[in-house]
Amino acid sequence: MKNKVCNLFLFTFLLLNFGYVFAQSSTTIKGVVLEELNQQPIGFATVLIADAETKKPIDGTTTLEDGSFTFETEADNFYIEVSFLGFQTMTFAQPPAQNSTIDLGNVVLKEDAEQLQEVVVQGEISRTEFKLDKRVFNVGKDLSSTGASAMEVLNNVPSVNVNIEGEISLRGSQGVQILINGKPSVIASEQGNTLGTITADMIDRVEVITNPSAKYDAEGTSGIINIVIKKEQRKGFNGSVSVNTGAPDAHSIGVSLNRRSEKFNLFTQIGFGIRELPQDKINRNVDLVSDTTIVSTGTEYRNETYYNIVLGTDYYIDDTNVLTLSGNFAMEKEDQPSTTNFSEIAGANQIVSEWQRNEITEATNPKLQFELQYKKDFEGDEDHNLVFSSLGSFFAKDQSSEFFNTRVSGDYDDSQQKTRTDFKEAVYTFKLDYTKPFLENWKLESGAQYVLNDVANDFEVSNLEGINFVLDPGLTNVFEFKQNVLGLYGTGSYEGEKWGVMAGLRLEQTSLNTLLANTNQENNRDYTNFFPSAHTSYKFSDKVSIQAGYSKRVYRPRMWDLNPFFNIRNNFNIRQGNPDLQPEFTDSYEINSIYILGKASLNFGVYHRYTTDVIERISIIESNVNTVRPENIGENNTTGIEFNGKYSPAKWMTLNGDFNWSQFVREGTFESTVFDFNGDQWTSKLMAKFKLPADFEVETTGSYQSEVKTVQGVRSDFLFMDMGVRKNIMKGKAVLNLSVRDLFASRINESLIAQNDSEVYSRGMRGTFVALGFSYGFGKGEAMQYSGQRRRF
Structure with missing residues (x-):
């Protein structure tokens, strides 16, 4: 009976659904x-x-x-x-x-047309906005970012300056950590291609973090600059090709391809180029005791041929899991045909001898990087996620140099030297980050990072004696550098409609081992440090807000700070490292404010930094030979103000200004010499962008850096201007751009070191660079630029 009732019920159910x-x-x-x-x-x-x-x-x-x-x-x-x-x-x-x-x-x-114009305008002008613990510079399509490298983009970011040698400073101070997508990268390392393989149109935004929270690596006493690379979101096939040429010789071609489907995002970049980077240099070393002077003048060259390929994929496992695998291989070949003329002068301009030093240097620099990243988004909240990444970077340098000293006049003897460099570096970074929002406006973040750095530098110098080259034991050695840093952090934050606060603590344990293999000289250190941070912000209205922050930072001496052996391009001006160098620590405080006044937006801030065990480069001059070596010298207090603003008086014109002034007090002693002094410095930039008829755009950027006292002397001021012209063609699918860097060849680095018994004067100038570029986007792609950048090694 029971089975009959069940069968009847099932039949009725199927019949009803069949009818439905x-x-x-x-x-x-x-x-x-x-x-x-x-x-x-x-x-x-x-x-x-x-x-x-x-x-x-x-x-x-x-x-x-x-x-x-x-x-x-x-x-x-x-x-x-x-x-x-x-x-x-x-x-x-x-x-x-x-x-x-x-x-x-x-x-x-x-x-x-209206919608396209709106989309273009939104991304046309680079702009700055504030977050709770950072300042975000969104990179637009303005001229400073077209046909330029990442270095030139950084030079347009408020508070950031890039000098003639490519060294990056933040608020006038070096010791800045550069990250790519929040992680260390060989692309941004001091031994690498210094951001040359990253082009402006690949950059989504630049995050300037002057007071980083505990979530970030504590490295970098001046703060962090994080370059965030664009991720292609448009589905389908996208690509671009670019061709660039310039003077001095700078020619490149690059292809960028991307294909995105529901499950995969495949991307590649292929580039080839040649670059010539000359620099005119003058050095004058004066021995006031013997009344003799060594003057050297000449042009140094770095001619480079480079190849680069990037391959990668994002695999969307499902709606909440993404796996990313990417790799970058680059090969660079260097040639350095440089000539320097030397004169030895005694007394009142009496030339004792003259000679010429010719250099032939060739180097091969392979570079490899890979990254594996897994991201898990938890359902219900896009801010609740877990991210694990593994990054490996490998760089090598095989370099040989020959130096020929040839007498021109006087009693100077001809001589010949050879050097050889075999450099290898491997860096592994493992990082785990977990973010958990709770309640309505609260968020917890925690994670860990482990960085392993393994470097070996085999350097030797040989002098020609008779018909044979004899090794110089005082300048030859194998230097090994191993550094492991383990970091753990936790932060908590509340961000309401008007008020926000964030606090965190980071623990880092550092193990450092250096070895001079030939002399068996070791230097091993282990130290543990806590790095607290605190930030708060308050929004008075849509037009006025304020933020304040504190963080503790560290600058760990890097391989080139510790390695005592360098290439002797000019054997009267020698750079050395210091294996006994200690890390420097900085406590950083700041208050920033934002004001929106009609067509103008203004940012104003004050800051203070206290640094201990400050690392300074000290010159030791003996017999007209200037040897520069880093040393820990005392402490430094820096207080400064910062102002930057943007004003658009008309639709066709936009003005951007940036001003930074700081005053510092130095206290320190080195080898019984007291280095107590104080001074100030200031930098400013003014950028003007103009939209002209026929779809032309023009941009000019003027920059000034003031004279500043150094620990032993003074570095002179300089003023320079960049200019660019840009035109969209083929309905925006292609771009023509012309740029001129250092329009008046006025970007000159001069410094003077004055001591009781000696003086050293140096001057360097790159000159004017002109570049012409064309790029074309196909598929659904937009025009994208590719340009190489020299290796700063």
């Missing part, structure tokens, strides 16, 4: 979406049906890569809408169905 299925008739909707201009298919366009009365969406789909679409609906009173970014939306009233099928055929979309 037949009662609900479905309609198939299909078609192909095309561009009006060239009849090319539009992949991943949106096809939507909505209720004809309520206008609410009912169902929809996206087109395939060939522009086709098909889906079914059971709605009976609807309209159809087809849309894609940059095109006018097409709307159809419900067409009659033929055999339960609605075939729209070819749906042709027209470009929406």
Whole structure:
């Protein structure tokens, strides 16, 4: 009886559902979406049906890569809408169905000029905004970012300066840590290509973090600059090709390709180029006791041929899990044909002897980097995530140099030297970060990082004696450097509508071992430090807000600070490292404010930094030979003010200004010499952008850096200007740009070191650089630039 009742119930249930299925008739909707201009298919366009009365969406789909679409609906009173970014939306009233099928055929979309213009304008001008613990510079398509390298983009970021040698400073101080997508990178290392493989159009934003929270690596006493690379979000095939040429010789070609589907995002960049980077140099070493002077003048060259390839993929496992694997291989070949003329002068301009030093240097620099990253987004909150990354970087340098000293006049003897460098570096970074929001406005972050750095530098110098080269034991050695840093952190934050606060603590344990292999000289250190941080912000209104912060930072001596052996390009001006160098620590405090006044936006801030065991480069001059060596010298207190603003008096003109002034007090002693002094310095930049008829744009940037006292002398001021012209062609698919760096060849680095018994004067100038570039974007890609940058090694 029981089975009969169950069977009857099941039969009735199936019968009802069978009737319901037949009662609900479905309609198939299909078609192909095309561009009006060239009849090319539009992949991943949106096809939507909505209720004809309520206008609410009912169902929809996206087109395939060939522009086709098909889906079914059971709605009976609807309209159809087809849309894609940059095109006018097409709307159809419900067409009659033929055999339960609605075939729209070819749906042709027209470009929406107003929408395209709005999209372009939004990303046209670089702009700055504030977050709780950082300042974000969003990179637009203005001229300073077109056809430029990442170094030139950084020089346009408020508070950041890049000098003629490519050294980066923040608020006038070096010791800045450079990150790529929040992680260390060989691209941004001091031994690497110094951001040369990153071009402006690859950069989404630059985060300037003058007071980093405990979440970030404590490295960098001046703060952190994080360069965030764009991620291609547009589905389908995108790409660009660029060709650049310039004087002095700077020629390159680059191709960037990207293909994104529902599951994969594949990307690659391939580049090739040659670059010539000359520098005119003058050095004058004066021995006041013997009344003799060594003057050297000449032009140093770095001619480079480089090849670069990037391959990578994002794999979207599902809606909440993403796996990224990428690799970068570069090969650079250097040639340095340099000539320097020397004169030895006694007394009142009496030339004792003259000689010429010719250098032939060749180097091969392979570089490899890989990254594996896994990101887990937890359902229910996009800010709740877990990220693990593993980064490996490898760099090598195989360099040989020959130096020929040839007598011109006097009693100088001809001589010959050879040097050899075999350098290898491996850096492994493992990082785990977990973010958990809770309640409504609270968030906890915690994580760990482990960095292993293993370096070996085999350097030797040989002098020609008779017909044989004899090794110079005083300048020859193998230097090994191993440093491991383990970091653990935790932060908590609250960010409400008007007020926010963040506090955190980071623990870092450092193990450092150095070895001079030939002399068996070791220097091993282990130390543990805590790095607290605190930040707060308050929004008075949409036009006025304020933020304040504190953090503790560290600068650990790097391999080139510790390695006592360098290339002797000029054997009267020698750089050395110091294996006994200690890390320097900085406590940093600051208050910043934001004001929006009509067409102007203004930022004003004050800051203070207290640094102990300050690392300074000290010159020791003996017999006209200047040897520069880093030393820990006392402490430094720096207090400064900062102002930057943006003003657009008209649609065709935008002005940006940046001003930084700081006053410092130095106290320190080295080898019984007291180095107590104080001084100030200031920097300023003014950028003007103009939109001209015929779709031309012009930008000029003027920069000034004041004279500043150094621990032993003074560094002179300089003023320079950059200029650029840009024009969009082929409806924005292509770009022509002309840029001139250091328009008046006035970017000159001069310094003077004055001691009781000696003086050293040095002067360096790169000169004017002119570059012309063309780039073309295809598929759904926009024009993208590729330019190389010399290795600063």
